Amino acid sequence: MEPTNVYAYKLVSRKEYFSPGHRACQGCAEALAVRLVGKALGRDTIAASATGCMEVVSTPLPFTNWNVPWIHVAFENAAAVASGAEAGMKALMRKGRLPKKKITFLAMAGDGGTSDIGIQALSGALERGHDFIYVCYDNEAYMNTGIQRSSSTPFGASTTTSPAGKVVPGQVTWKKNMPEIAAAHDIPYVATACPSYPIDLVQKVKKAARIKGPAYIHILSVCPTGWRLPPELSIKAGRLAVETGIFPLYEVEDGRYKFTVEVGILRPVSDYLKIQGRFRHLDEGMTGKIQKRVKEEYERLKKKVKMTQGD
Amino acid sequence: MGKRIGLEVSLSAAEAVKMADVDCIAAYPITPQTHIVEHLSELVNNGELDAEFIPVESEHSAMSVCAGIAAVGARAFTCTSSQGLALMNEIVHIVSSMRLPMVMILANRSLSAPISIWNDHTDVMSVRDCGWVQVFANNGQEVFDHVLFGYRVAESEKVMLPVMIHVDGFILTHVIEPVEFWETEQVERYLPEFKPVHALHPDRPVTMGCIAGPPIFSEVKVAQDEALIQSKSEIISAWKELGDIVGRNYKPIEGYKHEDAETLFITQGCFGETVSLAVDALRDEGKSVGLLMDRLWRPFPFEEFRQAVENAKSLIVIDRAISYGGQGGPLALDLRSALYKEKNEPIITNFICGLASRDVTIDDFKNIYNRSMEKIKVNPREEDFEYYGVRGK
Incomplete structure (x- = not known):
């Protein structure tokens, strides 16, 4: 986290751009993340949302929770729609048909809309270099349709299409590393964030808005409904994901990796797993396998930090 | 200009x-x-x-x-x-x-x-x-x-x-x-x-x-x-x-020698220009034939079609797409619906041809005309549709 001399509350606007009254579940950390992203970006934002929980809970015709201009077209194309809005505005301002103004273009989607069905449109938009921020709200499964697995569902998790069965113990693949895929596009800014660390999240979103060109922010969004945990543990679960090293908070700015929240000694992954019903069936062997993988990935990330900050 | x-x-x-x-x-x-x-x-x-x-x-x-x-x-x-x-x-x-x-x-x-x-x-x-x-x-x-x-x-x-x-x-x-x-x-x-x-x-x-x-x-x-x-x-x-x-005037459907014609070809796209030459040739042979080219596809110009075919006895609808398992090409289906129960409803024959740029020449359209005339004489139910210029058909 960047050092700061002001009280935390002053870093976050009191204004709401994602207003109260939406229909998200109790304890939905994704709704909290959306709210914080809105506060970080402010009024001069145009948002393009993918189909998913956030679109469903916030725009039941004729109501809306959006105090910024917002558009939803389909599931897999948030990055493309945002590309069009950005290009259209650029042309209109250049041709003098609209007064010049700094507008932030935000594309947002869940993990399914990002790492599965939307990865092509996202890759295209990152490669073309549009000046926009893509935020993935990762709740690690297709929650809107009823907790089906995605490529972002972690190893071992039980979902409705990767149920913990007698033969197959839930999800048997490792979580797709979307931030790394985004970083491989050599874009100016990539970061991970979690609403359990609100100041870190807000600072990253603000930085992404300042930087010209595409930025990608991957936000771990705890879903009490899908993860089978009490809503009051949402924030705690997010903190445990970071403290165990399962979801490290870092940023990649112009290719340089940096931890933004230093954890020190990692807590055992079981601290994180045991509070969630989706991991209830895991035995010691499976937990051990996860612990080993988390440690390896964390070490790899540390090496990247060391390597890229050194020069 | x-x-x-x-x-x-x-x-x-x-x-x-x-x-x-x-x-x-x-x-x-x-x-x-x-x-x-x-x-x-x-x-x-x-x-x-x-x-x-x-x-x-x-x-x-x-x-x-x-x-x-x-x-x-x-x-x-x-x-x-x-x-x-x-x-x-x-x-x-x-x-x-x-x-x-x-x-x-x-x-x-x-x-x-x-x-x-x-x-x-x-x-x-x-x-x-x-x-x-x-x-x-x-x-x-x-x-x-x-x-x-x-x-x-x-x-x-x-x-x-x-x-x-x-x-x-x-x-x-x-x-x-x-x-x-x-x-x-x-x-x-x-x-x-x-x-x-x-x-x-x-x-x-x-x-x-x-x-x-x-x-x-x-x-x-x-x-x-x-x-x-x-x-x-x-x-x-x-x-x-x-x-x-x-100075160029466009309409939902464009007619060619259609006003006095007993039989009207109906087309969409470029085929219209070829059919207009076939119409000329058939007219030279004394046939009462004309052409309507559909320009506006959606919204479908129901009124204009009803009016344009008022005096026609039969229509030859040329389709360049198949409605698999359906009762003819998409244009013919729309026209049949549009004209159903009209007074003096013309008999509609439908030919599907020209798929993947297969050539349909002036002579082919003349053949289609003759085939249509045979069909309406023999069995009115046979008007539904047929493929033209396909081997084995």
Whole structure:
């Protein structure tokens, strides 16, 4: 986290751009993340949302929770729609048909809309270099349709299409590393964030808005409904994901990796797993396998930090 | 009058897009649409057209990017063919439902499989019910004029719907034809600046693309259908004004020697020009035959057709697409519905031909005429449809 001399509350606007009254579940950390992203970006934002929980809970015709201009077209194309809005505005301002103004273009989607069905449109938009921020709200499964697995569902998790069965113990693949895929596009800014660390999240979103060109922010969004945990543990679960090293908070700015929240000694992954019903069936062997993988990935990330900050 | 030059139809289409001063072009290459986007990117890169050219990674994104462009109130253009249209199909339906105006040229090509790059209307018919205004352009001049017409209609506050211009792939897109350009002053008079009813802008936030449940979905969709039906009056007045400005007059259906004819051919696209020559030849043989070319495909010109066929005894409908397992080609099906229970309802025979650019010549249309005459004599139920020019049929 960047050092700061002001009280935390002053870093976050009191204004709401994602207003109260939406229909998200109790304890939905994704709704909290959306709210914080809105506060970080402010009024001069145009948002393009993918189909998913956030679109469903916030725009039941004729109501809306959006105090910024917002558009939803389909599931897999948030990055493309945002590309069009950005290009259209650029042309209109250049041709003098609209007064010049700094507008932030935000594309947002869940993990399914990002790492599965939307990865092509996202890759295209990152490669073309549009000046926009893509935020993935990762709740690690297709929650809107009823907790089906995605490529972002972690190893071992039980979902409705990767149920913990007698033969197959839930999800048997490792979580797709979307931030790394985004970083491989050599874009100016990539970061991970979690609403359990609100100041870190807000600072990253603000930085992404300042930087010209595409930025990608991957936000771990705890879903009490899908993860089978009490809503009051949402924030705690997010903190445990970071403290165990399962979801490290870092940023990649112009290719340089940096931890933004230093954890020190990692807590055992079981601290994180045991509070969630989706991991209830895991035995010691499976937990051990996860612990080993988390440690390896964390070490790899540390090496990247060391390597890229050194020069 | 603007300058008249010989130019490949694809290139003149791109020149018309330039004259329309579009703000953004988002397109993905697919044969036979490619020459249009190639020329547009040339115009942009040479500074002749002040627009953003967005070389997207797929047609799905082409249409999605166009949705974003139109949503902020900028003028969007794209073009595609066949598989490209199939890939963007999802968004094609959404942009009309969201009332996002734009113009797309569809260089008509068969849908796979087997894969074919050649021309027919199977791609057109796959989006028959997509809610766009759809017109056929039958020659280079019509393509040019209809790009400007397209924006004029699409952006009209009374319409606010996307417009699709059907252009036969290769047999029209790749031929060199004389085209009369418009004067800049004429374009300015005809096509006002795009002022959207709603646009995404921080100063006036709107929410677009909501979720609608059972209590409201039907109302939204019926309103959309009414908008398309009612767009016809705006379409007709846009054609009328086009005629006043450049002296070329367009109608929902164009007739050729049809007024006194007992039998009428009905076509869509370029085949109309070949059939007109067949009509001349048949007239020389003393046959009472004429032609109606369908220009406006959606909204379907029911009234105009009913009036135009009033005195005809029989119709020969030429389709270039198959409705698998259905009772004839899509154009014939619409016409049968349109004319059902009309007084003096003509007998309709339907021929499906010219798939994947298989040649259908003047002589072939004469054969089709003779075959139609035999059919209506023998068994009225046999009129349903038949394939023409297919081995083994």
